[in-house]
Ligand SMILES: Nc1ncnc2c1ncn2[C@@H]1O[C@H](COP(=O)(O)OP(=O)(O)OP(=O)(O)O)[C@@H](O)[C@H]1O
């Protein structure tokens with residue numbers, strides 16, 4: 001093989017094939033990333049009228065400043081907790097549906113694609129969708145009124161406490177199919193004989209889940225978690241559409257914070273430092289999660 | 299009282315009648331072998347006994363208790379699956395101990411039992427290996443070990459297709475027979491290879507297309523097959539089957555086919571008929587001093603020491619096998635006389651396969 | 657019927673009811689949107705809301721197709737152009753990202769080029785907050801005059817879906833049995849031929865899954881379109897957001913109609929690939 005690809009004087013074919021990918025990644029991702037590093041270390045703001053390469057080098061000043069910024073810290077914490085709630089609920093729903101659907105269910109073939117529709121819908125449409133059902137005169141208020149048997153007419157999106165709820169729900173709605181899909185495929189993939197062997201050895205349903213299914217799914221569950229977390233940390237579209245981070249800053253997520261400070265206030269350096277802090281936090285989390293998978297595989 | 303009774307078990311999958319009215323009674327401590335070609339319903343039957351599959355019809359009874367409603371967990375059965383199905387995320391030790399660990403037995407008991415079993419199956423060295431790294435034979439031993447730990451009252455073995463070579467199969471069978479002698483429990487063993495069945499079983503059931511064609515001790519099936527399929531399927535090498543015509547004579551009948559003229563004294567009927575004659579290779583006599591039924595050309599010769607296996611070609615390119623004593627040593631390409639032992643001949647209906655004679 | 661049989665049937669019945677109920681409630685938001693898209697203006701905000709439009713109308717769809725003239729406070733132009741924009745940008749960038757991704761993933765899967773480092777550099781960007789990437793991109797794009805252009809947006813879409821393209825395709829390609837490649841090498845096929853004639857037919861489903869998945873990603877994209885091209889290339893997501901802003905916030909009917917129209921293609925793509933999606937998402941960690 002190596003002879004085939006390393007003929008003298010010629011660029012090996014595997015390098016040629018990877019070249020376009022590398023060029024694109026270089027221009028659209030690596031170079032901007034390096035720029036972000038530079039921005040985060042200088043004091044650059046387009047409105048100053050100074051080019052970014054001539055901006056004043058301030059070292060870690062931006063990092064300290066943003067870490068002291070209550071609004072930023074709150075946005076980070078809020079994003080993390082939104083993500084955790086979403087993950088928890090999505091896994092519960094996903095697992096529940098997946099385990100029922102692995103059984104002998106009529107109409108399985110139709111239910112399965114129906115259940116994963118939300119993941120295919122544009123986030124902005126989802127925002128719109130939740131705007132409709134949570135509007136003051138919408139069906140959610142109507143149903144709550146019926147259940148409580150009193151008139152209930154919240155304006156969800158401008159309520160300081162409730163505003164976050166439609167956002168979280170829309171996120172959950174958008175993403176539960178991911179966990180469902182992955183868990184379902186994982187469950188279906190466990191060999192029938194292994195399940196049967198455990199049953200005939202006397203395992204209860206609970207033991208079966210805990211000792212056979214879960215350990216076998218650990219790897220893909222971690223992958224699902226990481227992918228989901230990656231997306232959760234980016235929540236933007238829905239917030240931008242529904243609440244603009246408001247009322248006040250009550251529904252401001254990391255992405256929305258970066259958007260606000262980057263585009264409205266042009267605080268480029270500030271935002272760049274924030275981005276690195278977030279990348280650092282997520283890398284830390286993911287490497288811990290992924291390490292357990294990689295170690296497992298070896 | 300029989301330990302296990304299968305009463306009229308039937309199961310259908312769409313268009314396929316996987317099982318069609320199976321009846322079987324297995325005595326306590328018996329070694330029952332189920333043989334049959336691929337797709338004949340063997341695995342389905344085991345799954346019904348174990349409780350993984352619900353029969354459409356019929357009943358499983360164990361020690362007089364109806365088993366149909368019992369979940370597999372409560373059946374106290376040990377099963378080795380066709381694809382073995384070891385817990386791939388666990389070590390060999392954890393695989394074997396699984397049955398006790400879920401019962402929350404003490405660590406000491408578990409370790410003791412595991413080691414006992416490992417010693418018996420000679421897999422002590424493998425205990426801390428990941429099961430992914432095991433060879434086919436080793437994996438099967440571990441699978442057996444895994445079933446032993448809970449002391450089930452009977453055992454179901456579904457032999458893996460193809461992933462054991464012939465030698466290993468024989469070795470495993472010897473192992474399982476030893477286990478059977480030691481445990482004195484009821485064993486049901488599914489195999490594709492009836493040579494094994496012959497040597498091991500106290501009873502054999504031959505299946506085809508979901509039906510039990512014949513049941514009984516292996517010798518009896520060998521000597522007294524009920525039809526063409528069983529006759530050919532059961533026995534190594536297979537029974538020779540020769541198509542021909544049966545012609546009525548004064549005292550019995552004359553079979554003509556592939557250049558043979560065989561007198562069948564005990565069989566008489568009124569008119570000519572198309573039949574298939576069956577004769578075991580050991581009942582084909584080859585030599586020059588005999589009054590022949592016909593001639594054959596020696597095609598090839600296997601000298602096996604205690605016996606010779608001779609491949610002959612008759613007229614119409616029909617090949618048969620003869621198993622003779624080692625003294626019979628014809629030359630290759632030699633034309634020899636052939637005689638079929640008179641009272642060891644079978645006649646079968648050519649189309650239906652049913653036995654006509656004896 | 658015996659007791660345990662009965663229990664079994666009851667449990668099974670409950671499972672069915674539960675699952676159907678969950679499915680129905682999960683589809684409720686979509687149902688609501690569909691219904692609203694057929695409601696006439698006076699029904700948009702009545703309370704209690706009507707679940708099924710009393711006088712179904714297609715005027716909302718007309719609004720989307722022809723724009724509004726006079727009836728509403730502001731004039732909105734037809735959404736046909738944004739729709740075509742979206743289709744053009746999404747399809748083009750998807751095709752390019754797939755071609756590049758096929759080559760890259762083949763190199764990674766077959767030759768393990770660069771080892772896990774290359775892989776990491778490909779997946780890393782997905783973890784970085786896109787919002788932070790946009791700022792240097794904007795500066796860079798202003799430099800090369802790519803802001804508010806079709807090709808600028810297309811390039812960005814290519815770049816940001818490429819990681820998915822490479823990783824998903826690599827996951828599918830890792831499942832190609834060695835023997836096929838070895839046989840092809842003995843036949844003297846070049847690497848390009850092996851890729852084109854042997855691997856691609858084998859991973860056909862994977863290729864389709866990845867393509868449609870990228871198409872969904874690009875079709876639904878909002879952030880880049882908003883920040884990098886909103887004044888030059890209006891995509892469907894931008895139109896929807898525009899319909900939303902300020903005084904238009906209660907144009908429930910047209911919003912719904914546009915939402916439905918925007919979602920239909922992606923739902924169709926998704927239905928096509930739903931069988932292989934899970935495998936693609938786990939980048940081959942899941943065995944089939
Ligand atoms: N779950 C199922 N769904 C549909 N058909 C099935 C199912 N299980 C078995 N069958 C069919 O029932 C028939 C009997 O299958 P079974 O597995 O019992 O055969 P077998 O004798 O064990 O074959 P082998 O020797 O190849 O293992 C086959 O035709 C098979 O296709």
Ligand SMILES: [Mg+2]
Pocket residue numbers: 340341342380456
């Ligand atoms: Mg079988």
